[in-house]
Amino acid sequence: MLVALLVFLLSCKKSKVNETESTDINPVETTENDRDKTLVVYTTAMDTDLRLTKTAEQSFVDKVQALETDVAVFVNPEKTFQEFLGIGGAITDASSEVFVTLDEATQNQLLQSLYGKDGIGYNIIRTSIHSSDFGLGSHTYIEEGDADLKTFSIEKDKEKRIPFIKQAMDLIGEDLVFYASPWSPPAFMKTNNNMLQGGKLLPEYRQAWANYYVKFINAYEAEGIPVWGLTIQNEPMAVQRWESCIYTSEEERDFLKNYLGPTLERAGMGDKNIVVWDHNRDLMSDRANTIFEDPDASKYAWGIGFHWYETWTGGLPKYDNLKNINESFPSKNMLFTEGCQEGFDIEKMFYWPNAERYGNSIINDFNSGVVGWTDWNILLDERGGPNHVENFCFAPIHADTKKGQLIYTPTYYYIGHFSKFIQPGALRVSTTTSRSTIESTSFKNKNGNMVTVVMNPTNKKVVYKLVVGQIETQLQIQPRAMQTIVY
Known part of the structure; x- marks a missing residue:
């Protein structure tokens, strides 16, 4: 009787551990809606004619783990903060x-x-x-x-x-x-x-x-x-x-x-x-x-x-x-x-x-x-x-x-x-960068549109990943430039 009880308890414990491990390692699935999401980029840059000019329109793909060699902007739409006045x-x-x-x-x-x-x-x-x-x-x-x-x-x-x-x-x-x-x-x-x-x-x-x-x-x-x-x-x-x-x-x-x-x-x-x-x-x-x-x-x-x-x-x-x-x-x-x-x-x-x-x-x-x-x-x-x-x-x-x-x-x-x-009533969204050479913030408007602003104060063009939850896209920003990405 005692041996049977121990076997039962060990099997329960193993089942609980496996369940936890499964929850931790499985990524959030990317939905078709996420994959179909498109973005529009507007740019202002020094020594160019770009002034709040539409410079790109492209789609997101499934996220791939960023490397230490990547420049990236990470946006977590699940974490929101103050309301924009x-x-x-x-x-x-x-x-x-x-x-x-x-x-x-x-x-x-x-x-x-x-x-x-x-x-x-x-x-x-x-x-x-x-x-x-x-x-x-x-x-x-x-x-x-x-x-x-x-x-x-x-x-x-x-x-x-x-x-x-x-x-x-x-x-x-x-x-x-x-x-x-x-x-x-x-x-x-x-x-x-x-x-x-x-x-x-x-x-x-x-x-x-x-x-x-x-x-x-x-x-x-x-x-x-x-x-x-x-x-x-x-x-x-x-x-x-x-x-x-x-x-x-x-x-x-x-x-x-x-x-x-x-x-x-x-x-x-x-x-x-x-x-x-x-x-x-x-x-x-x-x-x-x-x-x-x-x-x-x-x-x-x-x-x-x-x-x-x-x-x-x-x-x-x-x-x-x-x-x-x-x-x-x-x-x-x-x-x-x-x-x-x-x-x-x-x-x-x-x-x-x-x-x-x-x-x-x-x-x-x-x-x-x-x-x-x-x-x-x-x-x-x-x-x-x-x-x-x-x-x-x-x-x-x-x-x-x-x-x-x-x-x-x-x-x-x-x-x-x-x-x-960014519209009044928008909520700021969690945003960080992997390099100090670019700066960024994001907001979610009440209509659901996301707005991410990226500034490059350096004298070099920067290629970077925009990672939003479980999707990403690759962008570039000119030297001494500001970008707004709407998606």
């Missing part, structure tokens, strides 16, 4: 001043290029609450000293900025994400009595300043512009020669939880999305830790915004800080709120590394958990302005105001490799 840029006073110098046909060309169905599909618009450095001068919406905001008026914005925004909105439609950021409170509300050169918000004006945001939202929505949200302060740790205001982490936390959050809630604006920080990646972990660890402040915060200018120190972009925040506060969102190539030089209008900076940032930001990406000025003139303190920079599109013509920089096309193909 969108991509866009800022409609500033400077952009508006340039826009109105153009004739109607060129204005329409610009709008279609950025927001139209045949353009690159922008859906995010950022603007400033009153003035920033990118404009002809400083201004606010009230008379100086009016703490009760009785003189509040956005008449100046109605002249050029708001008509521009409305035309963009009409093309974007229901996917619009519109948000606003202040560069400085009015001078009388600050410790230095100046909108420029930093300074801080005086304690006695915290409530008046919180009321100012409510006035702004009401005024813009009365013009038919739905306000998705706002950031508390643009670059709150930078004393700039232009409009600026300093908040420590604790000061921003306390203003949010004691003034801005409750004020918006009382005004029936609890659904507006409040974005904290709105500055560089370098110090953002401290800001996140301070605000998100405080439940009374955190409840008002949709997430954290950031810029890319930490590289002014000579270091590399701090993408690891994004990953840390994403892991530490998974319920909070991250939004890229501003980036541009500084130091305008007309000789570098078509300088390829400017575009590659965008490609590198967008890929790594999204792979770190970011939900949306906002460029700075959508349009500037041939000097990189106007800017009332001569802080000139590049934009994806410039206008030659003397000729009334638009100049499309490589950056426009590099951004378009993401914004034109």
